[in-house]
Amino acid sequence: MAKAERAETAAAQSPAIPYDEMRGLDGKVRPHYAELAARIETLSSEELSERQRTLERFFLLQGITFTVYGAESTTERIIPTDLLPRIISAEEWKVIETGLTQRLKALNMFLADIYSGQQILMDGVVPRDLVLNAPSYQRAMQNLYVPHQAYANVCGSDLIRQPDGTFAVLEDNLRVPSGVSYMLANREASKRVFPGTFRGAGVRPIDRYPDMLLTTLKSMAADWRPNPQVVVLTPGVYNSAYFEHAYLARLMGVPLVEGRDLVVHDNMVYMRTTTGLRRIDVIYRRVDDDFIDPLTFRRDSGLGAAGLFNAYRAGNVVICNAPGTGVADDKAVYAYVPEIIRYYLGEDAILPNIETFLCREPAQLSHVLANLDKFVVKAVGASGGYGMLVGPHSTKAQQAEFAAALKADPDNYIAQPTIQLSTGPCLIGNEIDARHVDLRPFILSGDKIVVTPGALTRVALRKGSLVVNSSQGGGSKDTWVLTDRKDLQP
Amino acid sequence: MMLARVADSLYWIGRYVERAEHLCRLSDVMLTATLDRTESATQVARIALAAVGDEADLKKAQDPYEAARALVLDREDTGSVASSLGFARENARQVRDQITTETWERLNMIHFRMTDPNAGRAFADGSQAFLHDTIADLHLFKGAADATMSHGEGWRFLLLGVYLERAQLIGSLLEVCFGEKSKRILADHTAQTSLLRMSCALEPYLRVYTADIRPDLILEFLLLDDDFPRSMRFCTARIEEHLASIGRHADAESPGPDRLAGRLRARLQYADIDEVQAGGASVFLAAILDECAAVHKAVYEAFVAYPLEQRLPA
Numbered sequence: 001m002a003k004a005e006r007a008e009t010a011a012a013q014s015p016a017i018p019y020d021e022m023r024g025l026d027g028k029v030r031p032h033y034a035e036l037a038a039r040i041e042t043l044s045s046e047e048l049s050e051r052q053r054t055l056e057r058f059f060l061l062q063g064i065t066f067t068v069y070g071a072e073s074t075t076e077r078i079i080p081t082d083l084l085p086r087i088i089s090a091e092e093w094k095v096i097e098t099g100l101t102q103r104l105k106a107l108n109m110f111l112a113d114i115y116s117g118q119q120i121l122m123d124g125v126v127p128r129d130l131v132l133n134a135p136s137y138q139r140a141m142q143n144l145y146v147p148h149q150a151y152a153n154v155c156g157s158d159l160i161r162q163p164d165g166t167f168a169v170l171e172d173n174l175r176v177p178s179g180v181s182y183m184l185a186n187r188e189a190s191k192r193v194f195p196g197t198f199r200g201a202g203v204r205p206i207d208r209y210p211d212m213l214l215t216t217l218k219s220m221a222a223d224w225r226p227n228p229q230v231v232v233l234t235p236g237v238y239n240s241a242y243f244e245h246a247y248l249a250r251l252m253g254v255p256l257v258e259g260r261d262l263v264v265h266d267n268m269v270y271m272r273t274t275t276g277l278r279r280i281d282v283i284y285r286r287v288d289d290d291f292i293d294p295l296t297f298r299r300d301s302g303l304g305a306a307g308l309f310n311a312y313r314a315g316n317v318v319i320c321n322a323p324g325t326g327v328a329d330d331k332a333v334y335a336y337v338p339e340i341i342r343y344y345l346g347e348d349a350i351l352p353n354i355e356t357f358l359c360r361e362p363a364q365l366s367h368v369l370a371n372l373d374k375f376v377v378k379a380v381g382a383s384g385g386y387g388m389l390v391g392p393h394s395t396k397a398q399q400a401e402f403a404a405a406l407k408a409d410p411d412n413y414i415a416q417p418t419i420q421l422s423t424g425p426c427l428i429g430n431e432i433d434a435r436h437v438d439l440r441p442f443i444l445s446g447d448k449i450v451v452t453p454g455a456l457t458r459v460a461l462r463k464g465s466l467v468v469n470s471s472q473g474g475g476s477k478d479t480w481v482l483t484d485r486k487d488l489q490p
Numbered sequence: 491m492m493l494a495r496v497a498d499s500l501y502w503i504g505r506y507v508e509r510a511e512h513l514c515r516l517s518d519v520m521l522t523a524t525l526d527r528t529e530s531a532t533q534v535a536r537i538a539l540a541a542v543g544d545e546a547d548l549k550k551a552q553d554p555y556e557a558a559r560a561l562v563l564d565r566e567d568t569g570s571v572a573s574s575l576g577f578a579r580e581n582a583r584q585v586r587d588q589i590t591t592e593t594w595e596r597l598n599m600i601h602f603r604m605t606d607p608n609a610g611r612a613f614a615d616g617s618q619a620f621l622h623d624t625i626a627d628l629h630l631f632k633g634a635a636d637a638t639m640s641h642g643e644g645w646r647f648l649l650l651g652v653y654l655e656r657a658q659l660i661g662s663l664l665e666v667c668f669g670e671k672s673k674r675i676l677a678d679h680t681a682q683t684s685l686l687r688m689s690c691a692l693e694p695y696l697r698v699y700t701a702d703i704r705p706d707l708i709l710e711f712l713l714l715d716d717d718f719p720r721s722m723r724f725c726t727a728r729i730e731e732h733l734a735s736i737g738r739h740a741d742a743e744s745p746g747p748d749r750l751a752g753r754l755r756a757r758l759q760y761a762d763i764d765e766v767q768a769g770g771a772s773v774f775l776a777a778i779l780d781e782c783a784a785v786h787k788a789v790y791e792a793f794v795a796y797p798l799e800q801r802l803p804a
Contacts (some may be wrong), residue, residue, distance in 0.1 A: 061595050237584050248587035256587045272494040274793040276801040419740050
């Protein structure tokens with residue numbers, strides 16, 4: 001009897017059934033999916049595959065590819081893309097939008113604080129050593145003026161939908177978040193594949209993203225510089241996100257520069273043009289902190305420009321995102337974000353965090369060690385789905401390996417309960433089947449904060465898999481945020 | 491104003507695309523001519539191979555199919571069509587933000603055709619069709635660039651590359667046929683029409699000179715015709731025009747390439763065929779090719795790899 005009771009509570013605590021984006025528990029199609037579901041009904045599996053091929057051809061022709069270096073030859077592949085859009089209703093989006101705005105506002109205030117007076121550390125809200133010892137904390141940023149306190153000008157937060165249907169933040173990306181070009185390209189493609197459904201559904205447009213990005217970047221330039229020169233800094237053509245760098249530069253109409261195009265002289269940054277040197281005001285850099293300036297950061301880097309950081313310190317150029325923003329998306333600092341929001345804004349977090357155990361706390365560590373088969377364990381400094389243990393899908397040997405690592409270096413790990421990501425319909429082969437999805441919206445912050453009404457939905461294409469990273473067999477799909485029907489009244 | 495690196499890439503896209511088109515045409519003419527197993531057909535193969543710098547290897551002329559296949563598809567050879575197109579696309583990828591999507595798509599498609607695992611088989615099944623399609627696609631690329639890109643500085647660099655490369659390719663071909671070592675290589679009708687075909691000039695030539703095909707008339711046509719887009723006179727006039735326009739965008743601090751291009755253009759503008767032949771065609775051709783190389787070097791020094799010291803603000 002007692003045994004049965006325990007089993008029941010365990011089931012209630014971790015409901016095994018993931019939230020289905022398209023259908024309710026009763027199997028009925030949710031209202032915001034009605035249009036798409038009706039359209040799919042009318043299409044045969046051959047017609048669906050045909051559309052999928054149209055979509056893949058569009059990506060190949062556009063050069064939206066990554067290069068696979070093999071032994072024999074190098075080939076180019078497109079990022080796996082699914083043709084069935086993921087749909088979010090207007091009401092749900094309102095929560096996401098206000099939640100993300102609140103969150104980024106607080107995180108920017110947090111960055112401004114820890115890189116100046118460090119009041120939040122003095123008040124003991126976030127442990128001092130946690131912040132100052134984080135590898136992403138950049139001492140060089142201390143007491144440096146950042147316009148509008150906008151440290152993270154471009155933020156891509158990863159949200160997941162929990163079994164109860166609420167969205168929660170899994171992690172923030174404040175360094176050099178990527179994926180926005182896929183959001184835009186997926187939209188282009190889905191307009192070709194489902195034009196009728198698209199028109200009928202009332203999807204909010206996202207095509208303003210490039211010009212809003214440019215406006216954001218320009219708002220970071222010094223007031224006395226009329227017509228600031230903005231550039232995108234890329235590591236170069238061999239970077240896996242190169243397509244995105246070129247895409248954004250093209251859509252913003254600004255030069256795409258590499259480190260070798262830049263010259264720093266007298267604390268001013270110039271680019272080499274056919275007509276000589278031309279001064280640069282704002283650099284939207286897609287190069288990691290460590291590589292932007294060999295004089296200040298990694299000496300062996302050839303991707304940045306020597307002296308860039310000094311020019312930044314002197315206020316002659318703006319680097320976006322600011323170096324050192326990574327300290328606010330550190331996986332351990334993440335656990336404190338709800339406190340950070342309360343501390344600066346006096347509000348409760350609109351979007352909840354996932355429950356997170358910090359292995360640096362002995363009590364939490366022993367709890368994690370005792371339940372390794374139930375937790376997802378992540379290395380604090382790692383990203384892209386690497387250095388991670390998914391408890392329920394792991395072997396005893398993997399668990400033992402992580403247990404040893406956890407004990408050896410507890411500061412470096414956090415653990416979260418395994419969350420069943422929500423599922424959405426995907427075309428797998430010729431059949432429609434459910435796969436786990438997450439959601440990465442993009443938030444811009446300069447003189448104001450703007451959330452683009454769309455997102456990149458990443459899909460774990462392997463059945464049952466919860467890992468959506470493209471480096472680990474993930475794909476993506478278009479995300480439709482619907483217009484509030486009330487707003488459509490003339 | 492544009493990035494120096496970008497200008498350089500656009501210039502090289504133009505050069506590589508033109509080179510690929512020319513090599514396709516040489517291969518095509520060589521393969522078509524050598525369908526007849528005659529001595530004059532072998533002569534055509536020799537002309538084509540000599541024009542791409544393979545003159546020492548006379549053995550290759552005995553197996554024109556293999557020579558053509560390597561010229562087109564061999565990716566180990568940096569001078570092949572496949573390599574040239576690979577370089578062109580690589581450069582295009584580096585300046586993807588500067589060329590229109592329409593232009594990019596054309597080049598990307600050609601690249602996929604050349605690197606397709608079945609490319610070898612497609613070439614074997616019908617090499618003429620394969621080459622014909624590739625040339626047609628390259629024309630589409632140039633057409634898309636013309637019709638969709640702004641005719642500003644970037645487009646000028648692209649075309650500067652195209653015409654400079656074309657002048658050098660046609661120049662080399664003429665040197666093979668009329669230069670010092672060219673002893674009676676254009677002996678018969680087959681070789682003469684093949685030379686015209688290699689320059690894509692047969693039909694335009696016939697319209698000017700009728701079917702009276704003679705080496706001296708061919709030389710005159712390919713050197714000095716005012717309107718034919720592959721004549722040296724036409725190419726050098728375009729080189730000067732594009733450089734003058736680029737100079738307008740530039741600071742005009744460095745008169746180097748403009749001056750050289752003007753001199754080159756004038757040399758062809760005011761030459762007549764009797765004078766050229768009196769002085770020796772090979773001397774004339776060598777001088778032109780030297781000047782083309784000098785223009786290339788001056789462009790690089792003026793716009794791409796200029797010394798920084800002169801350009802830093804005081």
